[in-house]
Amino acid sequence: MARRSAPEVNAGSMADIAFLLLIFFLVTTTIETDSGLNRKLPPMEDIIDPPIIKERNIFTVVVNKNNDLLVEEKPMQIDELREAAVTFLDNGGGKGEDACSFCQGERDPNSSDNPEKAVISLKNDRETDYKVYIAVQNELVAAYNILRNREFARLNPNLGMSFVEADRKYSDPRTSLSQKESLKPKLSEVKALFPQKLSEAEPSKSN
Amino acid sequence: MSKFKKKKSGDLPAISTASLPDIVFMLLFFFMVATVMRDSTLMVKNTLPAADQVQKLDKKDRVMYIYAGKPSQRYQEKFGTQPKIQLNDKFATVQDVGAFVLAERAAKRQELQNVLTTSLKVDGDTKMGLISDIKQELRKVNALKINYTTRTGDYTQNLD
Numbered sequence: 565m566a567r568r569s570a571p572e573v574n575a576g577s578m579a580d581i582a583f584l585l586l587i588f589f590l591v592t593t594t595i596e597t598d599s600g601l602n603r604k605l606p607p608m609e610d611i612i613d614p615p616i617i618k619e620r621n622i623f624t625v626v627v628n629k630n631n632d633l634l635v636e637e638k639p640m641q642i643d644e645l646r647e648a649a650v651t652f653l654d655n656g657g658g659k660g661e662d663a664c665s666f667c668q669g670e671r672d673p674n675s676s677d678n679p680e681k682a683v684i685s686l687k688n689d690r691e692t693d694y695k696v697y698i699a700v701q702n703e704l705v706a707a708y709n710i711l712r713n714r715e716f717a718r719l720n721p722n723l724g725m726s727f728v729e730a731d732r733k734y735s736d737p738r739t740s741l742s743q744k745e746s747l748k749p750k751l752s753e754v755k756a757l758f759p760q761k762l763s764e765a766e767p768s769k770s771n
Numbered sequence: 772m773s774k775f776k777k778k779k780s781g782d783l784p785a786i787s788t789a790s791l792p793d794i795v796f797m798l799l800f801f802f803m804v805a806t807v808m809r810d811s812t813l814m815v816k817n818t819l820p821a822a823d824q825v826q827k828l829d830k831k832d833r834v835m836y837i838y839a840g841k842p843s844q845r846y847q848e849k850f851g852t853q854p855k856i857q858l859n860d861k862f863a864t865v866q867d868v869g870a871f872v873l874a875e876r877a878a879k880r881q882e883l884q885n886v887l888t889t890s891l892k893v894d895g896d897t898k899m900g901l902i903s904d905i906k907q908e909l910r911k912v913n914a915l916k917i918n919y920t921t922r923t924g925d926y927t928q929n930l931d
Contacts, residue, residue, distance in 0.1 A: 579791045582795040589806050593806045597827055599828055601921065602916070604916060605906055605909060605910050605916075606910070631930075642930060690903065692898065694893050695896065696929060696930065698921060699822070699926040699927075702822040706824045735829065736827075766903070
């Protein structure tokens with residue numbers, strides 16, 4: 565019997581095969597995560613005794629079926645909304661126990677007492693476009709973020725981080741547990757100063 | 772003279788490519804591990820609106836997705852052009868949302884069942900009526916944490 569040595573397998577094409585697989589996985593990979601506006605819906609149970617809120621503490625935003633904006637009964641362009649909401653929330657017109665010590669607003673007695681009591685009421689039509697609704701939501705969240713950033717910088721001047729950055733860091737799973745523990749009270753302190761009170765009414769039906 | 776001949780041999784030695792497969796395989800394994808396959812094919816048009824005050828939606832295991840929008844071109848003949856809801860791989864009506872959420876919740880691990888977020892991936896041109904209906908259904912089954920999933924961008928892109 566002739567002892568033939570096994571012929572060597574040509575491995576030259578291995579790289580090609582690997583490249584093919586590599587490119588396939590490269591294309592199908594989605595590393596980036598989704599992001600968006602977080603919201604919490606109110607529970608279903610009926611509130612038997614709704615709390616009475618003074619008219620001046622409510623900031624009404626209405627979006628109609630033509631995507632026009634009505635803020636506090638006046639028409640408004642969407643790029644003015646952020647500033648209007650900031651002015652309303654930061655007004656601090658309350659007296660006595662409702663007084664707001666950190667507000668920098670005009671203290672107009674016809675606007676909100678303090679951020680704790682201020683409620684933004686958003687009402688939209690069934691025919692409103694979703695993208696406009698998102699733009700309005702975005703601007704209202706931005707107003708809260710502006711004020712929260714300001715207070716966060718005032719309370720933690722040495723941190724070198726804004727509220728939004730700190731919040732992002734807090735929810736990042738890579739942040740260490742000890743860092744999260746130190747951030748948590750700071751974040752909730754600012755959140756308590758400017759609680760996000762965004763109420764959404766049932767959409768109206770247009771005829 | 773023959774002493775110097777060896778040194779002068781002009782052409783460069785070929786670069787060994789023997790380690791190329793190893794490198795490529797290393798990359799291949801990285802991407803294989805990092806890949807998350809898209810779990811449902813989109814049957815609706817899904818241009819998300821833009822927003823810049825966004826929060827990340829980490830931890831994919833505690834998110835369920837609801838898509839809505841106009842049916843894409845090839846489904847328009849069958850399903851029309853009115854915006855529809857897509858759950859998993861099929862079109863659904865508003866009444867199916869509750870059952871879908873309960874089924875998704877039951878499929879998750881016990882400790883995650885109370886911290887689930889519903890991600891609403893809705894096309895920008897959809898009317899709010901449909902979204903309000905979805906939100907009502909979500910309230911009925913007590914799925915209160917929602918996320919309006921958006922692109923990252925300036926809000927003015929939404930207003931054309």
